[in-house]
Amino acid sequence: MTQVPSYDPAVVEARWQERWARARTNEPDLDQPRRPFYNLMMFPYPSAEGLHVGNMFAFTGADIYGRFKRLHGYDVFEPIGYDAFGIHSENYALSVGTHPAKLIPQNIATFRRQLKRFGGMFDWRHELSTTDPRYYKWTQWIFLQLFKAGIAFRKKAAVNWCPKDMSVVANEQVINGYCERHPDTKVEQRFLEQWFFRITQYAERLLKNLDRLDWSDSTRTLQRNWIGRSEGAELIFETPAGAKIPVFTTRPDTVFGATYLVLAPEHPLVDQLTADEQRRQVNGYRREVQGKDLVSRRVGDRTKTGVFLGSYARNPATGEAIPIWIADYVLMEYGTGAIMAVPAHDKRDFEFATQFKLPIREVVRTGEPLPSVTEDGALMNSGEFDGLSCREAQRRIVAWLQAKGLATPQVQYRLHDWCISRQRYWGPPIPIIYCDRCGPVGVPAQDLPVLLPLIEDFRPDASGVSPLARHKEWYYAKCPQCGAQGRRETDVSDTFLDSAWYFLRYPSTEFDDRPWDPKRTTTWLPVTSYIGGNEHAVLHLLYSRFVTMVLQELGHVPFDEPFPKLRAHGLIIKDGAKMSKSRGNVVIPDSYIQQWGADTFRMYLMFLGPFQEGGDFRETGIIGIRRFLEKVWTTAHEAAHLTPGSALPPEVARKLHQTIKKVTADTESLDYNTAIAAMMEYENALRDAGCAMRDAVEPLVIMLAPYAPHLAEELWAALGHDRSIFHASWPSYDATLAAAGDVEVVVQVNGKVRGRVTVSRGASEAEVVERAMQDESVRKFVDGKPVRKTIYVQDRLLNFVL
RNA sequence: GCCGGGGUGGCGAAAUCGGUAGACGCAAGGGACUUAAAAUCCCUUGGGGAGCAAUCCCCGUGCAGGUUCGAGUCCUGCCCUCGGCACCA
Incomplete structure (x- = not known):
């Protein structure tokens, strides 16, 4: 018996994460890729609690797809970033009494650590945060392009107003007509002059283009109904x-x-x-x-x-x-x-x-x-x-x-124009200066970014004036047109604007003199595959499409649809509802990863149910994945000690090719739960056959690599390979071999199963009928009566209708 | 109220084109190994019934109907549940 080392995920995972970073395994050549594949996932909002299981479910599913494509020879670019502006950060900062500019970097550091620990194939050179002035400089630049094109305009619109907060509150902060923070205070309406984008002008195009997008029907239906x-x-x-x-x-x-x-x-x-x-x-x-x-x-x-x-x-x-x-x-x-x-x-x-x-x-x-x-x-x-x-x-x-x-x-x-004004502090200032003579004037490009001043008193106060307006040295600015004293716009922009273009920035994060490099952009965009939650099926996706459309019209990008292929994943439900801090049902993955390892936890999340439907988070059953990985670990180590040579037993070869076929198809269609089940069946078959041969195990290890990347790397090395498994190629299958073997055909009499016959695949109807009639039980139910009709479904079923 | 998902064993689920319902996994029960336990391995496991037994019969995919030789899958009406929402004229 060969000596098999014990499987310690903590050691294995740390080793490979360190090697990936050192060897720059996940950093494709952005300038000279042979087969570029932009694998995008919706970036997270870095909350104070840390990355939760719902995020990890989404990222794991997207990462598996990216690694799968990598094994098919693509140069996969898989970036990550943080959607860190917005009312949530601001409210949280207010409640704990710390400045968001201090909190957000802490939150991001936590997220980064968690993202590295779970083993995503991220290109960390291109990490971004929407709160970085190097980023929001270009968010402001985009606003100005729309302003110049007449797509940004001002009009009065109603907002929720809390008299106690002396501030605008979001719809979700209004609970039965009362302010979330002041349950005894009724929320009122106020009419404020605000900035809007004329998305309605693009309604017809946004609607019509849906026909040619490779998106799930339900997401397209949601968008169609929203446009209305x-x-x-x-x-x-x-x-x-x-x-x-x-x-x-x-x-x-x-x-x-x-x-x-x-x-x-x-x-x-x-x-x-x-x-x-x-x-x-x-x-x-x-x-x-x-x-x-x-x-x-x-x-x-x-x-x-x-x-x-x-x-x-x-x-x-x-x-x-x-x-x-x-x-x-x-x-x-x-x-x-x-x-x-x-x-x-x-x-x-x-x-x-x-x-x-x-x-x-x-x-x-x-x-x-x-x-x-x-x-x-x-x-x-x-x-x-x-x-x-x-x-x-x-x-x-x-x-x-x-x-x-x-x-x-x-x-x-039904679609409204998009109101992008937020009477808040934590966002990119809208780059406009009001001049008594010239009206609203855009801040010149060379003066961007309009930095968000790091004021301490960002809390709204009784004056009812936006926090930014209280800072005179910031508030007053020269009119860029006539030089007279003007006043800055004190509203900041909607976070949906930050996220409406982040995918354009990722490949070009190192450039400060342009929002995106034209060559990089034509090489990598539009996004090859976009995976994200169905809760963003309407707003984020619609706004991104709209911004892209406008940018194309203005000559800044060469395409009008940013996401030709989109797949929406389901939500992870806990205690009957989606995870959110307000419901107090957030589950943090760290302790599970510590106990079981990232590979086991990744696969466990994917095995919970269909990726595109989501499911209930529960703790039972993780052990099943761990047992499976231990079995593969053992089999692979045994195989490593055997000299290759003799051919695989036919039943193992057949099962192998059937498995490759199924895992390939299921991974491509994001049916990860059934792909995992197929790999389990195959591993079971190997053990039943007592077969730990290299030719039987290596394909399994490669198929496992997108799911459990660290373990696959370790086993690949144990099998004697000195390059990363992600330089290997996905195994191919022999369709004839996968289809070989006998099949069991069910024999029904009047639609009820009365017998089974085993025949070779593709047997003729006459042959199956003859065999079926020999079956005693079938004969008993036919009972000499004339058969009115015979229905034969190849390799599946035979039905005698009397 | 409107829009989009979902409802299958004790539990998570599978069934890709209308063709063997319950693959795979968890849990549970029994057994092997062990001084013992853990781990591991093997067997059983939708419900009911018949038989010494191999085995056989009936019922069963939220509810009520329908189409079909055949329905978890298609059609009509309803119930429950999750997500989204702006009473959209």
Whole structure:
């Protein structure tokens, strides 16, 4: 018996991590790659608790894919960085009383240590942090490109305002209308002038390009629904005084049933349309709505509220005067901020009309009870259009009203323009100087970055002025155009802007005179494979696509889609919910790695369930992976002591080729759990056959390398190789051999399994029928009755229908 | 309420094209080895029933229907659960 050393993951893993770093194993030649493969994973937000198991699940899955491609001969570039700006860091810093500029480097140091310990194939030369001035200089530069192109603009928009914090709070900080930090304080709305990006201008392109992206269908569906294209028409309702109220509707066919109008409370025409006797009530309602936070205005079936303005407008189809109301279920942000209410055929309008006793007129006969929303029906109560189908009527009615100047066909998107202003401290300052004479002026490129000053009192105070505005030496700056004294923009930008371009920066991190090097960019981008969480399926991905599209239009990058191939992984659930600090269910991987080793823990996470679906974190079962690795360890060491020569036993050879086939396919499709199961089966087969031959073991060690890289390196070296296993090639399989061998065909009688026959693969139907009829049990159930029909599925099943 | 996932043994799961439901692993039970224990190895393990036995029969993939020779897989309606959300006209 050969002497097999014992497996000590701590020693093995430290050894190989040190060797990888020394030999620069994971640093591809970015300038002269033969087969570049940009393997990107969504960078983490470096929280104070450290990298959690959910992060590690994501990174392991992405790393396995990168290593798999490396073994296929690609020059894999796998960078990592930190998305470290934002409200979370700032709030955390406030709560512990330490400056974020001090906290973040600590957090990053922890993350870096954890990322190195788990054995990711990261190219550490290209690490980046969004908080680094060398990085956010270019975030600001991108803002300026959009500003110059007219894509960045200012407008007023509502924010959540906590009177106690004297500060803006995010939607997620609003709990049932109250401030997260002050449970007794109601959050209000305030209207502030803010910077927006005109993403809506790109809605059609963002939507259309989805068709050619290699993304999962569910992610594309989420994006499509978010963009929310709907076709309809803008109809004009005129008041006796001549005011024109445009409304957007997807159902112009129901215009004869529009019995009142509803405007958003913020609608600019409300003042003008309010009758004197209603003014007090209207103003009261508007105040009430403004007193509500933004969050409680969304979601769910709420009781409808609203107020009559006391005035009327003319229905363009019927000519009758219908009342005008305001209600908070109509949003200023969508369409024209006004709707024609058709209570008979819209659920919300129906509820509202019922509550306020407004007339309901059925105009589509559908045979269903009101409100009937289907478009399968014929028009009624609609004058000359009676009897038409809804589709037909939509075209005809719009054409008819259009001729009278009262309608325009229109496409509306649910997507809003992107508000990038944050009334906060911890972010990149928006590089704008306000000048009384010149207006908002962009900071010249040579003056970038506009450094975020390291002020101690970044806490919002009672003045209600942004923290940055209190620092006069920073706040006042010369107008770049006329030289007069100007004031800096004191808002910082959204973290989604930081992460909307980080993939462009990674290959070019060493350049300070350009955001990305053109040659590096054409060599490595667009990103070959992007893997990240489904929770970012909408915002991050949409914003990145938008920024890339604009940069392409402006001539800065040669492609308009940054992520041609994307795969979304599932979430790791703990105690019935995703891991988050607020839920207190965060699991940190360190102790598991210490106890079991990174390789075991990586594989354990991947074996938990399907990578693209995620699963519940639990602690039982890690031992199973460890046992498997120990078995491979033993088998490989035994093989190392045998002299190669004789051919593999046929059943081992067959199983080997079947395994290579399955592991190759499953790893490519990210079905890591079943790939691991296949390797386990193979190792079991080797032990059953008592076969520890080099030709049987080496392919297994290579297949294991993406999953358990340190262990694979160690075994590869033990097998006598002196270069890293990642210079080896992925094993190929012989399809004929993989398909060889006998198969068991199930024999059914009337759909029930009554017997099994073993035949050689690809046997003819006649042969299988003959064999099946010899089976006693099958004969018993056929019982001499005539077989009406025989169904044969090659190599699988035979069914006699009597 | 809307959008997108998911629901299969005691547990995590597998079944890739409508064709043997439960691969692989955990846990549990039994056995071998050991002075003993740990580790390791071997066997059993969806539920119910028949048989001395080899073995055989019935039921079973959230619920109720449907299509089909055949449904975990397809269709209709519902329930539960996770993630996202901006009552989107």
